[in-house]
Amino acid sequence: xxxxxxxxxxxxxxxxxxxxxxxxxxxxxxxxxxxxxxxxxxxxxxxxxxxxxxxxxxxxxxxxxxxxxxxxxxxxxxxxxxxxxxxxxxxxxxxxxxxxxxxxxxxxxx
Amino acid sequence: xxxxxxxxxxxxxxxxxxxxxxxxxxxxxxxxxxxxxxxxxxxxxxxxxxxxxxxxxxxxxxxxxxxxxxxxxxxxxxxxxxxxxxxxxxxxxxxxxxxxxxxxxxxxxxxxx
Numbered sequence: 551x552x553x554x555x556x557x558x559x560x561x562x563x564x565x566x567x568x569x570x571x572x573x574x575x576x577x578x579x580x581x582x583x584x585x586x587x588x589x590x591x592x593x594x595x596x597x598x599x600x601x602x603x604x605x606x607x608x609x610x611x612x613x614x615x616x617x618x619x620x621x622x623x624x625x626x627x628x629x630x631x632x633x634x635x636x637x638x639x640x641x642x643x644x645x646x647x648x649x650x651x652x653x654x655x656x657x658x659x660x
Numbered sequence: 661x662x663x664x665x666x667x668x669x670x671x672x673x674x675x676x677x678x679x680x681x682x683x684x685x686x687x688x689x690x691x692x693x694x695x696x697x698x699x700x701x702x703x704x705x706x707x708x709x710x711x712x713x714x715x716x717x718x719x720x721x722x723x724x725x726x727x728x729x730x731x732x733x734x735x736x737x738x739x740x741x742x743x744x745x746x747x748x749x750x751x752x753x754x755x756x757x758x759x760x761x762x763x764x765x766x767x768x769x770x771x772x773x
Binding site: 581582584592593594595596599635637641644645646647648649650652653 | 701704750764
């Protein structure tokens with residue numbers, strides 16, 4: 551079993567749609583959680599950190615469920631510019647050891 | 661101002677050669693990383709350094725040797741390059757003790773002929 555698992559997609563959605571991505575992790579002692587986005591042939595960029603209380607940044611909402619070892623990302627009112635690969639990232643307890651999920655591809659169409 | 665910069669951006673070389681990739685960060689971060697992203701786009705950590713000290717070495721062949729002359733620099737030297745080394749190599753940095761978000765350089769595309 552992979553340490554961090556994501557549905558690879560692709561998700562094809564029209565502009566304005568709401569789309570949700572899920573991610574599961576296997577190590578219950580994991581410490582920090584993030585969502586990154588990666589555009590084609592570019593570096594990963596931090597989208598948002600993920601907290602147990604849930605957090606929102608504009609159209610993006612992230613949620614962490616430690617009991618189920620599950621992380622989610624919700625994108626509302628999708629824009630063409632949201633088309634990218636979304637990477638779930640988990641850092642193990644003690645820091646430094648960073649595990650990236652394989653990514654979920656999103657295509658937003660006009 | 662570029663926060664994490666890598667050189668070169670592209671590297672095309674023959675099998676068996678030795679090459680180096682350089683990375684510098686001007687963010688004042690304590691921790692630096694090297695990642696490999698292969699053709700399937702899977703991003704995997706190779707090394708992590710904190711204040712010039714090696715913290716993570718993820719079962720990388722010993723042909724790969726990182727070196728951190730100071731906490732703003734982390735270079736990667738690769739000996740006897742093999743076809744399977746073809747990938748994009750990303751450098752990243754983060755503040756503190758390695759549990760904070762990481763900032764990535766724009767990658768070095770290594771192609772082995």
